[in-house]
Amino acid sequence: MLDATLKAQLKAYLVHVRQPVELVASLDDDAKSNDTWELLNEIAELHPDVSAVRADDDQRRPSFLIRRVGTEVGVRFAGIPLGHEFTSLVLALLQVGGHPPKLSEEVLTAIRELPGDYSFETYFSLTCQNCPDLVQALNTMSVINPRIRHISIEGGLFREEIEARQIMSVPAVYLNGEPFAQGRMDVEQILAKLDTGAEARAAEKIAAKEPFDVLVVGGGPAGAAAAIYAARKGIHTGVVTERFGGQVLDTMAIENFISVQHTEGPKLVAQLEAHVAEYGVDVMALQRAQALVPSRSPGGLHELYLASGATLKARTVILSTGARWRSLGVPGEDAYRNKGVTYCPHCDGPLFKGKRVAVIGGGNSGVEAAIDLAGIVAHVTLLEFGDQLRADAVLQRKLRSLPNVTVLLNAQTTEVEGDGNKVTGLTYKDRTTGVVHSMGLEGVFVQIGLIPNTDWLRDTVALSTCGEIEVDQHGRTSVAGIFAAGDATTTPFKQIVIAMGEGSKASLAAFDHLIRLPAAGEAVAA
The missing domain is CATH 3.50.50.60 (FAD/NAD(P)-binding domain)
Structure with a gap:
């Protein structure tokens, strides 16, 4: 799972582990579970105070708990936290292992004194650059206050949960089973949301x-x-x-x-x-x-x-x-924001695997988004208001070489359509003929500037x-x-x-x- 470079880096970090750590795996017999077990054993081999064990429990599979031996301190990952989340994995290992987080004493005290019990679930994608901050913040809080529990869930692996909860944008956080937050947050922002007097x-x-x-x-x-x-x-x-x-x-x-x-x-x-x-x-x-x-x-x-x-x-x-980000300003955009309307292809693209999406905007950002999405989704339709794309020539050549991309010029988006819960399509007007068209799709990525x-x-x-x-x-x-x-x-x-x-x-x-x-x-x- 880990190449030599990552192993060397991780081994260097693990010298900061001060207390024994146990990696408790909840696994099935599928390929992802085997990969998870391989990863945990590779980590355990890098430090004498880190061990990997299997558990027979009712947790999500594959998942694993990073637990401070003999205590209730721990954080859980469902899926394999590589990509952008590798840093989250490293920090969780260190903090559960006793390495102090870099927070002010004022913030640490506020976390410890939070009243009540909190069970957080965070859905992330491995390509999301906004997710790690939120994952790391909640992990840190759960290490400091044992009444806070946190599990980070890879949306691409647990697609049934993504579909059931109709999650179309990450990071998405649930608290005690109810929606809590959407998008990047740090510890101070989470505290402010939990503590009304902050x-x-x-x-x-x-x-x-x-x-x-x-x-x-x-x-x-x-x-x-x-x-x-x-x-x-x-x-x-x-x-x-x-x-x-x-x-x-x-x-x-x-x-x-x-x-x-x-x-x-x-x-x-x-x-x-x-x-x-x-x-x-x-x-x-x-x-x-x-x-x-x-x-x-x-x-x-x-x-x-x-x-x-x-x-x-x-x-x-x-x-x-x-x-x-500039908004389209059309009916349905606000109603379906984070329910199919999104502004970050890197973060939310994996949630639309195998689906039909539209990208609005023919500048560099729009064309780059269409290129990235084409490798994930079933089909991309790029709509440009003007009579030609504005992106760099090299990007345009790459875009037009992709078999599952359609480019529509002189296309004015007029409405985002949905069924009340999620996006189901959009309408656009052909600016050369005035004819209004409708297309069915599941996602709209807005890339029309700032x-x-x-x-x-x-x-x-x-x-x-x-x-x-x-x-x-x-x-x-x-x-x-x-x-x-x-x-x-x-x-x-x-x-x-x-x-x-x-x-x-x-x-x-x-x-x-x-x-x-x-x-x-x-x-x-x-």
Whole structure:
């Protein structure tokens, strides 16, 4: 199961195991069970305190429990956690084996003090880059608090459960048998959902903070770069963000980040987060900006109002709120979101194995999605609004070489159809003839670009007709002391490397603005 490289890496990690660990397998006689048993024995051979045993129980098969010997501490995997979930397997082995998780004492205490009993089930796919964070978070919580139980289930292997629960998007989490959450989450987000008083306590702490010299709104590449450049100047810097990393977290492969030949979004975000933390930046996560009130005088304080009820003050503000997936805006899209309508082919593609799907959008993202899906599903129909595809020529050639792909040009999607529970088809209008067509299918993958997260700024700074924040060559907005960078701005070409550069530039401009402000008590010329 494991090649020599993975074995060597795993053996190096397992030196951190401090307490005996037992891998308890629930198996049948099928091929997947045999593969699972082979994997567990390979792991056990790498450390003297790790052993593999079979169990005769009523658990899902194949599955295995990673258990701290002599205790109730353990986590369970149903399926074989390789691919993106290999890291989850490694961390589970280490944490069950006594290696402490990297969480603050405040978070650890909150997990331990959660009242009641919790039984979590998480459905994942091996190609999902969003799933590991959630799997690892719940695994960690179950190790810390034995009243929390967690099992991670490979959706591609347990298809009967996927069909029965009508799961069409991963990660999908159930708590005590009921739907709990959908999509990427970390420990803090799960705690906030379980502990209804957490948001109020966080808002109280935030409201008590001293004014910042530079307050960055948004934690994507632009925001991270801005925070680092500001903190390096030795000034009081804060970042407020709903989720650190932004859209990069949803990016599968990154091959155009200069000097790095290949990386993945979550890995890059982890590196950005570590770099920001190195400079002691005050990062306030899980916070959504709601309104910005600019200072009325030079050198005054701008006020940022958060959805949690807290207010932050800063001498300068850098807006790096990024963008989100653009929606079709047609009937049925919202009703069937995560019920057949999805925006991540890498995450959810395996759930549509052998089915018919549509991809909306003929740019690079749409064509890449169609190519990836063609290797999984029965048939892909790609619908492009314009009269030609906009993707790179090499991608178009690959797409047209695939036998189970149909390309429709001048196709305007008009409605997503369903039976009340899941997608059953869509309708589109041929823009050359005006004729409306209907097609039966089970999945709709929307890939029509991004829209800036600037709705809340419409009465604050100047925006373009597309809703982008207008900036000059220094990243300055229409309001003195407020700067902007990244995908939310009018800067052309939405790329990670460009966002980082723009964030750095905006931060330097903010610092230049600060040093030119009148000192406290100094008269301002009329």
